[in-house]
Amino acid sequence: MKHRLNSWLVNGSLWLFALLTAFPLVWMVSVSFMQTGEAGAYPPPLFPQSPTLTQYESLFERMEMGRYFLNSFLLATSITLLSLLLNAMAGYAFAKLPFSGKERLFKTLLAALVIPAQVAMLPLFLMMKYLGLVNTYLGVMIPGMASIFGIFLVRQYALSVPNELIEAARIDGAGEFRTFWSVIIPLLRPILVTLALFTFMGTWNDFMWPLILMTDAQNYTLPVALAALSREHVQDNEMMMAGAVMTVLPVLIVFLVLQKQYIKGIMMGGVKG
Amino acid sequence: MNTPALPIGTVRAAWFFVAPALLLIVVFFFVPVLAAFCLSFTDFDIYALANPDHLRVVGLKNYQELLASDDFWKAIGNTFYFVLVGGPLSVGISLGTALLLQSKVVRFKSFFRTVFFAPVVTTIVAVAVVWRYLYHTKYGFLNYILHFLGINPVDWLGDPAWAMPAIILMAVWKGFGYNMVIFIAGLQNIPDELYESARIDGAGAWQQFWHVTLPMLAPTFLFVGLMTMIGYFQLFAEPYVMTLGGPLQSTVSIVYLMYEQGFKWWNLGYAAAVAFVLFAIMLVATLIQFRLQKTDAS
Structure with missing residues (x-):
């Protein structure tokens, strides 16, 4: 009897809590299918009376949402691919290759993790200005192309690669880069998938740096565009919800498909989502 | 360690692997952090942004102003x-x-x-x-x-x-x-x-x-x-x-x-x-x- 009650309480509170957690996202989707003005009523409607795609259409037709979507997608993809390569190379070298001052260098990098990124942002902006990279994709990409955390994650994983494998490849006459490419990379695959996920989502969701660097509306990423639109269209709840759906949905889908790798990665090293 | 001297090729490869990421981190993170530290002792503002000749070193003035400002304590x-x-x-x-x-x-x-x-x-x-x-x-x-x-x-x-x-x-x-x-x-x-x-x-x-x-x-x-x-x-x-x-x-x-x-106000030093x-x-x-x-x- 006591056991039944306990089970009821635990499961019941979890269901209630899950409902509360999911509600804002579910409601966002629901309102995004409403007619203009429908959500500005009391009591607030839960479901659209006659679901419509009007909001999405006007986002694409009048608000250039397709362009922002493409900006975000191209930036996140290229940063992910580039940083994956550079971080994997460095992480592998820190784990397995000999060079002088390696340990000290690695410790310095780790210590720098306590410096918040915002500290670097003001001079970084000035650097971009003098390099003529303000308002360019390259300028947004550069600070994300290598990350201390990414190097750390790869290194921890690469430490477990047996030295014999690397030596065997060398004896077979493979050069260092061949060894890295055809022996190491396949072995690092699980951690690279995780790191790719983190980087893609982190870049997609990033707000402050593209907000600072992108001065032309046509170069905005989705979050920057959405923030700007939400200031101009305070009253257009339905359209703003559609914009929020478009911004959130891609990362949410990627997460749902690959959540095992994502959560394993968090348990391994921990990173701010 | 008894291992023989490291093969030159391997060491060179190691640097080749580390260098790109390291260079990016140093140039676009370590240098800006140091620069921010220096910047905080200058009056870098919108005029200096247009023409660096307007830049002056002001010592601890930014920090003093900060500590005396209600907005800062509010934040x-x-x-x-x-x-x-x-x-x-x-x-x-x-x-x-x-x-x-x-x-x-x-x-x-x-x-x-x-x-x-x-x-x-x-x-x-x-x-x-x-x-x-x-x-x-x-x-x-x-x-x-x-x-x-x-x-x-x-x-x-x-x-x-x-x-x-x-x-x-x-x-x-x-x-x-x-x-x-x-x-x-x-x-x-x-x-x-x-x-x-x-x-x-x-x-x-x-x-x-x-x-x-x-x-x-x-x-x-x-x-x-x-x-x-x-x-x-x-x-x-x-x-x-x-x-x-x-x-x-x-x-x-x-x-x-x-x-x-x-x-917004381009008071970069502050x-x-x-x-x-x-x-x-x-x-x-x-x-x-x-x-x-x-x-x-x-």
């Missing part, structure tokens, strides 16, 4: 409010849900885990837009529910007393799933034998929690506490989207102040000083957490 107060209330609240809910999910009677565990984690991956700007609407005084769902409980509508984002609690609630909602996952990992690492011997000693559920679970989670707590604190100190997007720092500056955070000073104060505060807070953890352990 410090708001940020600490957010960190000290939101942080523990978020960690507590994370631990609570992790413990609930650990219970043997739970069905659909992975479903719950997915639902609780989903807000973590969402874009903060997008969910801030959604919550701004949830908080709407007239049409928002929150006030609608409060109405059923017999509570008068609250002007969540328009009332200086409620704007920060509203932002905290949203931040906790968005973030608790992350720490929950880490707590679940920590809980799974506690050996069952410890609980068994505690039971044999006659410990009830509460005593088991107090004497086995909590001490065994100490390293997890340090990690979670640090990560949460560091994240919470960098509050920016929520006030930017939801309140613009208002009402009456009740949601201006340190980073928001830095952004406004640096990129903003750099703000950034370094934030850095110093975070450093001290990190050291305090480590120290607390040490005294706890002994």
Whole structure:
């Protein structure tokens, strides 16, 4: 009897809590299918009376949402691919290759993790200005192309690669880069998938740096565009919800498909989502 | 070590592998951090932006002005409010849900885990837009529910007393799933034998929690506490989207102040000083957490 009650309480509170957690996202989707003005009523409607795609259409037709979507997608993809390569190379070298001052260098990098990124942002902006990279994709990409955390994650994983494998490849006459490419990379695959996920989502969701660097509306990423639109269209709840759906949905889908790798990665090293 | 001298080729390869990432990090992170430090002792402003000849070194003037400014202390107060209330609240809910999910009677565990984690991956700007609407005084769902409980509508984002609690609630909602996952990992690492011997000693559920679970989670707590604190100190997007720092500056955070000073008014020297104060505060807070953890352990 006591056991039944306990089970009821635990499961019941979890269901209630899950409902509360999911509600804002579910409601966002629901309102995004409403007619203009429908959500500005009391009591607030839960479901659209006659679901419509009007909001999405006007986002694409009048608000250039397709362009922002493409900006975000191209930036996140290229940063992910580039940083994956550079971080994997460095992480592998820190784990397995000999060079002088390696340990000290690695410790310095780790210590720098306590410096918040915002500290670097003001001079970084000035650097971009003098390099003529303000308002360019390259300028947004550069600070994300290598990350201390990414190097750390790869290194921890690469430490477990047996030295014999690397030596065997060398004896077979493979050069260092061949060894890295055809022996190491396949072995690092699980951690690279995780790191790719983190980087893609982190870049997609990033707000402050593209907000600072992108001065032309046509170069905005989705979050920057959405923030700007939400200031101009305070009253257009339905359209703003559609914009929020478009911004959130891609990362949410990627997460749902690959959540095992994502959560394993968090348990391994921990990173701010 | 008895190993022969390292083959030159390998060493060269090692540098070849490290160099690109290292170069980027040094040039675009270490150098800017140092530059920010120097910048904070100058009067770099919009005139210097146009023509560097206008730049002057002013010593500690930015820091002095900062410490004498009401806006700065307001931002410090708001940020600490957010960190000290939101942080523990978020960690507590994370631990609570992790413990609930650990219970043997739970069905659909992975479903719950997915639902609780989903807000973590969402874009903060997008969910801030959604919550701004949830908080709407007239049409928002929150006030609608409060109405059923017999509570008068609250002007969540328009009332200086409620704007920060509203932002905290949203931040906790968005973030608790992350720490929950880490707590679940920590809980799974506690050996069952410890609980068994505690039971044999006659410990009830509460005593088991107090004497086995909590001490065994100490390293997890340090990690979670640090990560949460560091994240919470960098509050920016929520006030930017939801309140613009208002009402009456009740949601201006340190980073928001830095952004406004640096990129709205182009007082880059002053903003750099703000950034370094934030850095110093975070450093001290990190050291305090480590120290607390040490005294706890002994």
